[in-house]
Amino acid sequence: MTLPLLSLLIWLPIIGGSSLLLFKKESLAGWVRGFALLIALPCLGLSAYMLHAFDPTRWQMQFQETHTWIPNLNIYYALGIDGFSAPLIALSCFMTLLVILASYRSVKVRVAEYLAAFLIMQGLMCGVFSALDAVLFYSFWEAMLIPMFLIIGIWGGANRLYATMKFFLYTFLGSVLLLVVIIYLQILARQTPGIDPSATFNILTYHQLSLSLIAQKWVFLGLLIAFAVKVPMWPVHTWLPDAHVEAPTGGSVILAAILLKMGGYGFIRFILPIVPNASQAFASGMVSLSLIAIVYIAMIAIVQKDMKKLIAYSSISHMGVVTLGFFTVFSIVQRSGSESGAVMSLQGAMVQMISHGLVSAALFFSIGILYDRLHTRLVNDYGGVAHVMPVFATFFMLFVLANIGMPGTAGFVGEFLIIVSAFKANIWYAAGAATILILGASYTLWMYKQVIFGAVFQPRISALKDIQGTEIVLLLLLAIPILTLGFWPAPLLEMFKASSEHLVGQILQSKI
């Protein structure tokens, strides 16, 4: 019997996290943190082993596990990963570990519950990325809202009640239609001859279904609402700034690094392969929405005074690049007729997801470090931090440059690939996408200048202490992959290659 790797990645943190709830005494906080690390580290090890054992030359699902779950409805506990999901699982495990590290300094109340919530989240996130059964996927997808709701609501900032309700209702509204679509596709699969009748809820079965264009369009819209809210795309993005600002640092990190990626993952796992014709029909609209997100949201980011809000808007803008990468595929093939350009665009979008996960998390951690010291997030309350926190300023500089998409950092690779492939589609798409480099630089550098440079004008800033201990470890752990991926993105690209090629093949095959 082989090791049930994916099940371990899902259930080890969920069971471990739940058992943390037994140690609620505040005096045990130190032990609880240690125990949480003891759960998170093996998970990271397992995910590293998973990446190592994963065969990137195959697009097929790997590490598959299938067990009967609800036989009456042909619902299975079916897990498996391909090149798209494997790095996202590793990213989830990595981020949770960092959040636990960061909690050493920043979380003082209800430590056990805080860490338990994040560990349970980690298990659920791995579940979302590895579920092959649609109901299983939906279960993980929705269940994840509960810990996030509590994280924002209990440990959040002043306006947390509003933010957490908005977060929950927005995302829940999006996903109920996903449920209807899942059931609809399942009924269709039952009626289609030649489909394995025991796999009617399997996502891979949905990939083979042929659908009329009009049905595809409805399915597209139902799925789009679910995933567009999660990405989030303009104009359903308004929950994100509120949630980001009010969430505790760890919550913002997981939101930005993983939760937003689930929207993107939904596009490549559901929308593009299940309804390719409708995707093609709506592609120009989706590209427009992405461009609006890139340009308009970046302009909103420029006027923000709150650092977290600024990064939140920057996240929306960067995720716009991702959705642009997904939907330019159609016009690339139409214009140039080359599939390799489309593959590059998809690879770029996936790299952008990973790199944005790392970079936005790094920025939120950095802002969290400042917030822990001064308890304000307003840009104007800072100034001259470089004089008192030189080590921090150096790390922050790196992350800010990565956010702009400086060559040599992870942020550059994805954006470059997407812009280059967008040129093959339409020069205006590329021009629009390229503004992110300018606009991104303007708001991020402005923030950096205001916060880090200048004279120290307040006594409380001159009293700041530089980062030390776990904080340095934390930022170092983020800086290493950001630089590594910037200089040597080949392994990551290789990871996405086979799956992207397969997906492009699926997209180009008409399902009508």
Added chain:
Amino acid sequence: MLSSKLSCVYPEIWLFCLSCLALMTDLYLKRWAKWTTYFVSQAALVGVMFFAFGLIGKKPSVLFYNAFIMDDIAALLKFMIAGIGFFVCMYSRKFVFESPHYRGEYFVLCLFSILGMLVLVSARSFLSLYLGIELFALPLYALITMLKDDSIGPEAAMKYFIMGALASGLMLYGISLVYGITGSFAMPEIATILFQNPALHANPALLFGVVFIVAGFAFKFGAVPFHMWLPDVYEGSSIAVTLFLGTLPKLAAFGFAIRLFSDTFLALAGYWQGLLMVMAVLSLLIGNVAAIAQTNLKRMLGYSTIAHMGFLFLGLLAAPQQGYVAALNYIIVYTLMALGVFGILTALSRSEYEIQNIHDLKGLGVRYPWIAFLLMMLLFSLAGIPPFAGFYAKLFVLDVLMKAGHMGLAIPAVLLTVVGVFYYLRVVRVMFFEVSDAQPVHAYRIISKPGVALLSLNSLAILMLGIFPTPLFNVCSGVFAWR
């Protein structure tokens, strides 16, 4: 043969005898009256569970000149009713005993009402159906005024009584119309006549009769537009009585629905499906939207019940066979959730201070983290969020509904669920997020260890039924297998 046939009514006979015994002990035993009444009641319910369990899986048998049927569905519902009744009595015991208005009749009335439910779910003719309904409703009118001495209780009871009498009248009128057309009270006979004479289907008198009977049925369920009494009664009665009202009658009404729609009027499915459709959508709409505006927790749960009944109707109307299975699964899960929620509220209430308003739960997450956590799980389950049983129950209903081609009903149903999430989350928010610095205003009751264990069992069952929904679903489809 007689003895084996009689064993089918053992649950009713046993319950009737022990109810009378409980009444007597309460009258004549002065010193230990409370405890003996309680234990006799519990013994009565355990006995019913025992007998009913023995009847599951047997061949259906008909007794009393075609007036009474004992089949799997009746046996399962009887088992569930007695089992949940057992929990209701346990949850409410402390509260009831400590109440200054304690009367031993509380348990006796509960038992008689349960007896009515048992008769109702086994009804094979309109006479026994009506007998069951009245026997189950009459004790409730008295129960609602019990354990309190304010004016809201009698007002609620009065309202319930008058509306209930009206509904009974409507139903009797409908029964008489159906009798006039078909010449029979017996359900299978009516069903055969309707199947054999399609010409009757357009008979306006018959259709009026069906509409009146369905109206009476909707009243018992509390479905819109016959729901007006429900929030008032939930609010007006003592929390221990709300616990009873919020759980058991739903199971009984499901039995009513099966007898009515599947056993009697199956030939007219096209007509009553339309009626149920309208009531389902209206219940979902009004239940969910009105619940938002409530500050009283019991009222809010009342409106949430109405919304859940709408979902149940969706299951009932979807398809004859799988629809009933999904609906049965839904109602069992719903009853368990309601049992947990009202059970926790009852356990936290004291006779001097009952949990009434949502803000009474403020800071519960700090004072009783475990109880608050259990309540949170139940609320998320009611809201229909995985991995709790409430979600999978909804999934099964939506699945049969869409398989039957009612896409246009599934979409409003799920969208209104989102509205529902809002008010359930509001309770979670009050419990966990709104922590006041001031001392808690209201002192909750300290729940005993066994009490906590029971409530935990109840709530964790909801989690387990969510992670493993198959066993319950198999039981539900098993009882419909022979049809």
